[in-house]
Amino acid sequence: MSNQPGLYEETIKGIWRENPVFVQMLGLCPALAVTNSAINGFAMGAASTFVLVGSSLLVSMFRNLIPKQVRITTFIIIIATFVTVADLSLQAFTPLLHKELGAFIALIVVNCLILGRQEAFASRNRLPYAVGDAAGMAGGFTIALIMVGGIREILGSGSFFGVPLFGDNFEPWVIMILPPGGFLTLGVLLIVFASVKKRSDKRKQVRLES
């Protein structure tokens, strides 16, 4: 592994360049289903972070002991354990959030992002890199969720993290906190990011040519 990028690069890539939601298009189900408010998006991101980092840690630790044929099943067992722990903990310590997120906490187990990272990275790399990769991906995921949740909450409820932003006369754009709003928000965000990328690519091109 001579050309392997440093720990910093492996961690930071998940935040933007290989952002799970905006670039890799993984973990879409929770990204849209529980982002009707910023706090819900944050909670789902936090729970997913717990599962992803924990699973990557264990998978990396035992990567040389897990036979190839049963690796997917073993990954799933590990992931499901962490998810159940997260589910029970949320139910015990934050029952209101648990009700808001509902069945989607359990669905973290089929979040293609988590299984994907185990298969593609954690099972093939040393502990610090695996944890770094997991943390970066989870961070990028959480940021994406807060962004989508924040936009939907601002437009659909007139608040941000529960704090009302506009006066009483603000007529909320209710559709934003309903399912179509989720699709539309993500679609618009993708358009914005695509335009930004296009301009920055063009700028790099111009710089190269001059």
Place this chain on the structure above:
Amino acid sequence: MPTENRAGPIRLVVTLGLAGLFSGLVLVSVFLATQPLIKRNQVEALEAAIYRVLPGAETRKVFVEQDGKLVEAQSADGVEAVFAGYDPGGKLVGYGIPAAGGGFQDIISLIYGYDPYEKQIIGMQVLESKETPGLGDKIIKDQNFLDDFKALKVEPEILVVAPGTGADANEVDSISGATISSKAVVKIINQGNEKWRKLIDEKTESEGQAE
């Protein structure tokens, strides 16, 4: 790197077995550790709801149906039950009746207080609903709507009428823009009454005669 050579079947079974064992241990311990907290949260939520729909009540008892009669029970775990609330003097305030049914979007779950002496509803609280935010979910917040349930006669039947026209004691004004959700709430309460009212009224009468 996961082992490249084909591992023998024993190795596979052992790996999965160990993983399962480890997982099982973790889950059992976390489950046992969190159960008391989870149960307490559930009880607190239910208690808060019961006392809100039975104003003045400070203590409660659980009642379930047994052989066509209302019988006191230790807990409501896993069975359908109603909750009798008593004021500090020990007098019956009313029965908190949980009920659920279809709303506009999905199931609405609520609890309402029934006073068997006056034969009226004395409170209603929506516990769970997925009604449209800003429209149907007004059944949770609209104070006028909720006030309609503070002294609502149940005989012969609770009726829903257009907003502003509810003059009779057994009528509820629907919320404009949330007609279906309002009607659903009343329908759910009527169904709850069909189920429990006879049992409760019979019990109350027999208690009255016993005194």
Place this chain on the structure above:
Amino acid sequence: MEYFWIFISAAIINNFTLAYFLGLCPFFGVSKKIDTAFRLGLANIFVMLITSVCAWFLDTYILHYAPYLRLMTYIVVIASTVQFVEMTIKKLSPTLFKALGLFLPLITTNCAILFLALTQTSKGYSFFEGIFYALGAGSGLTLALVLMAGIREEAEISEVPDVLKGAAMSFLIAGILSMAFMGFAGLFSGA
């Protein structure tokens, strides 16, 4: 009659994809051709049916004693079912297997299936109610997949600005489809 409403509710009113955001990976990844979309939908229905039955048995007889094992057992059942379906299709119809290719293993991570099992349990559906629920949910999923594939097939041959191409456009289309399906919401109250 109840069964009919469970079916319609899961298929259209509370469409798993357009209302509950489930099954999005195949929805956005696969749906470029109506043909594949339809076949994947059918495979999903089949897996959902088996999962529903297994989940019912597990829940009724075993999970009483260890509710915290629910997630684990359900996901293992789903993974095994998909494996089994894959092997069966490979044997029975190699052409179909080739057509579906990589999409089959993806059914395991299709959140729709796990969601089906979990909500079937939490709603307390009986054996047959669960079956109609699975049929409805699967049909709804297939419907969404086919609609999306049809629209995207058209979009392939139209002029589309660069920034919209690909994912962004799919999401906007999905948003509009979702809005259209919201129109079905009031149907349930008739039940």
